[in-house]
Amino acid sequence: MTRLTRRAQRLWRLVWALIKGDPRADRVVPPTGFTAWLTLFTAGAMAFLAVFALALSLATGRLADRWASELAQSATIRISAPAEQMERQTEAALRILSQTPGVAEARALSPDEQRALLEPWFGADLPVDSLPIPQLIEVIEARRGFAAEGLRLRLRAEVPGAVFDDHTRWRRPLVRAAGRLRSLGWVSIALITLTTAAMITLAANAALAANAQVIGVLRLVGARDTYIARAFVRRFTIRALTGAVAGTLAGMAAIWALPSAEEASGFLTGLGFAGAGWLAPLPIPLLAGGVAFWATRGAAFRALKDVT
Amino acid sequence: MIELRGVGYSYSGDALLSDISLTLAPGSFHFLTGPSGAGKTTLLKLCYLELKSTSGQVTLFGRPAQEIGRDGIARIRRRIGVVHQDCRFLDHLPVLDNIALPLTVAGHPPEAHREELGELLAWVGLEARARALPPELSGGERQRAALARAIVMSPDVILADEPTGNLDWEMSLRLLTLLTELNRLGKSVLIATHDLNLIRQAKTQVAARVLRIRNRHLVAAGADL
Structure with missing residues (x-):
C-alpha cells in the first residue's frame, strides 16, 4: 500500500468520524x-x-x-475630410476594404447610428448633419483576419482623411x-x-x-x-x-x-x-x-x- | 506494576524529591505521609505520569516511562484509578456521567455497563445522587464519587491523594473501608495523607506499609505508625 493511499484512508477515517x-x-x-x-x-x-x-x-x-474576443474581431476607420470630399473618400475606403482579404464585412455607419454613439455626451437633439463629424466605417474581420499594417498603408495612400483603428491601443x-x-x-x-x-x-x-x-x-x-x-x-x-x-x-x-x-x-x-x-x-x-x-x-x- | 528507582523531581532548579525508590506490587497497600508541602502529591503525580521525573527511572506495568508516548499514557491511566484531593469533575455532567467518564473515553458505551454502574453507585452510597451535578454534592459525596470514578475501569492500581481531607471521621472511615475492600480484591492501593489517625485505623484492617517523605527523601515511617 502506498503512502498516499494510507494518507487518503487516514483522511477518510477522520472525515467519517467527523460526520458520524x-x-x-x-x-x-x-x-x-x-x-x-x-x-x-x-x-x-x-x-x-x-x-x-x-x-x-x-x-x-x-x-x-x-x-478580448469580440473587440479583436472588429476595427474602425474614421474619415475626417472636408464635406465635399467625405462621400468620395468613404466610397474609396469601402472599395479598398471590399478588396482586402480577411475582411468579412465593412459598412459606413448611418447618421442615426453616429448620433446614437454621441448621444450620451451631447444629448438626443444633436444636429449630426450640420456638424463636421467624421464618418465612421465598421470593419468586421473574417476568421483568418487581415493584414492590419498593409491596410493602413493602402488607406494612407488612397484615402488621405482615413485613420485606421484596430482597437488594440485601448483594448489591451x-x-x-x-x-x-x-x-x-x-x-x-x-x-x-x-x-x-x-x-x-x-x-x-x-x-x-x-x-x-x-x-x-x-x-x-x-x-x-x-x-x-x-x-x-x-x-x-x-x-x-x-x-x-x-x-x-x-x-x-x-x-x-x-x-x-x-x-x-x-x-x-x-x-x-x-x-x-x-x-x-x-x-x-x-x-x-x-x-x-x-x-x-x-x-x-x-x-x-x-x-x- | 509501578516502580520508581532513584527518582528525583526538580522544579525551577529546586529539588522537591530526591532518590525516591518505591514498588507498588499487586495487592500491596501503602500509606504515604509527611507534612504539607513535603511532596506527597508530586510523588503521586510521578506515578501516573502527570509529572515526568527529572532523574531516576519510573516503570509502569513493565514499560520505562520515557518510552511511553501520549497515547500510551492515556492507555496506562485506564489501569490506574486516581482520587484527587480536589476531585476534579466535569461540572456540567451529572454524577453518573462523571463516574462513567473513564468508560466513555475508552470507547465503552456506559449504557452497556448500566448494571455495574448501578452497583458501583450503591457501593459508594450515591444511588439517590446519580442525576445531581457535582457542585450540588457535599464534600463526602464528592470524595465517594471520585472513588467510584477511579475504580469504574477496574484498575490495577488506586492512587488517592488526601481522600479524606474534606471528610468527617465517620465518612473517612467509610471511605477507608471501601479502599481496604478494593485491596482485598487484589488492587494495589497508595494513599497520600497527613491524617495519622486514619493510618492507625487502617492498620487494624489491612497490612499496610507506611512511608514518610522527609527532607525530599522517602523513608519508612516510625514505630508510632
Whole structure:
C-alpha cells in the first residue's frame, strides 16, 4: 500500500468520524458560549464576502474574455475630410476594404447610428448633419483576419482623411485591467480563507483555554488526544459549516437582487453569476468547514501538548 | 506494576524529591505521609505520569516511562484509578456521567455497563445522587464519587491523594473501608495523607506499609505508625 493511499484512508477515517460524530464525546465538552457565536458569525460573514469576491472574479473574467474576443474581431476607420470630399473618400475606403482579404464585412455607419454613439455626451437633439463629424466605417474581420499594417498603408495612400483603428491601443489596457480584477477576486478569496482560519483558530484557542480543566480531567481519566480534539473539532466544523451555508445563501440572494445590466447599463451591473456560474459559490461552505476542521485540529493539538 | 528507582523531581532548579525508590506490587497497600508541602502529591503525580521525573527511572506495568508516548499514557491511566484531593469533575455532567467518564473515553458505551454502574453507585452510597451535578454534592459525596470514578475501569492500581481531607471521621472511615475492600480484591492501593489517625485505623484492617517523605527523601515511617 502506498503512502498516499494510507494518507487518503487516514483522511477518510477522520472525515467519517467527523460526520458520524459521537454524542457522548460531544457532551464531555461544555457549551463554549461566545466562541460558538463568534465562529458562526465569522464563517457567515466571510462566506458572504467570498460570494461577492467570486462574483467579481467571474464577472471580470467574462468581461475580459468578451473584450478580448469580440473587440479583436472588429476595427474602425474614421474619415475626417472636408464635406465635399467625405462621400468620395468613404466610397474609396469601402472599395479598398471590399478588396482586402480577411475582411468579412465593412459598412459606413448611418447618421442615426453616429448620433446614437454621441448621444450620451451631447444629448438626443444633436444636429449630426450640420456638424463636421467624421464618418465612421465598421470593419468586421473574417476568421483568418487581415493584414492590419498593409491596410493602413493602402488607406494612407488612397484615402488621405482615413485613420485606421484596430482597437488594440485601448483594448489591451482594458483586458489587462479586467484580468487584474479577476486576479484580485481570487486574492480576496484567498485572504478571506486565511482570515477565516485565523478567526476560527482564535475562537478555538479561547474555547480550549476556557476548557483547560475539562481537558485536564479527560486526560487524567485516560482520554487520548484524538478523542479530546475530535470533540472540539466537530463542534467548530459544524458551526463554521452552518454559518457558511447561511452566509453563502445570503450572498447569492444579494447578488441575485442586484440590478441587471439591461435595467441600468454600466460596468458594475454585470457583477453576478451566469448560468452554471450559480453553482460556483456552493463549495464555499465546504471550504469553510475544511478550514475550520484543520484550524481547530491544529489549535487543539497545540493546546494538548501543554497538558500531560 | 509501578516502580520508581532513584527518582528525583526538580522544579525551577529546586529539588522537591530526591532518590525516591518505591514498588507498588499487586495487592500491596501503602500509606504515604509527611507534612504539607513535603511532596506527597508530586510523588503521586510521578506515578501516573502527570509529572515526568527529572532523574531516576519510573516503570509502569513493565514499560520505562520515557518510552511511553501520549497515547500510551492515556492507555496506562485506564489501569490506574486516581482520587484527587480536589476531585476534579466535569461540572456540567451529572454524577453518573462523571463516574462513567473513564468508560466513555475508552470507547465503552456506559449504557452497556448500566448494571455495574448501578452497583458501583450503591457501593459508594450515591444511588439517590446519580442525576445531581457535582457542585450540588457535599464534600463526602464528592470524595465517594471520585472513588467510584477511579475504580469504574477496574484498575490495577488506586492512587488517592488526601481522600479524606474534606471528610468527617465517620465518612473517612467509610471511605477507608471501601479502599481496604478494593485491596482485598487484589488492587494495589497508595494513599497520600497527613491524617495519622486514619493510618492507625487502617492498620487494624489491612497490612499496610507506611512511608514518610522527609527532607525530599522517602523513608519508612516510625514505630508510632
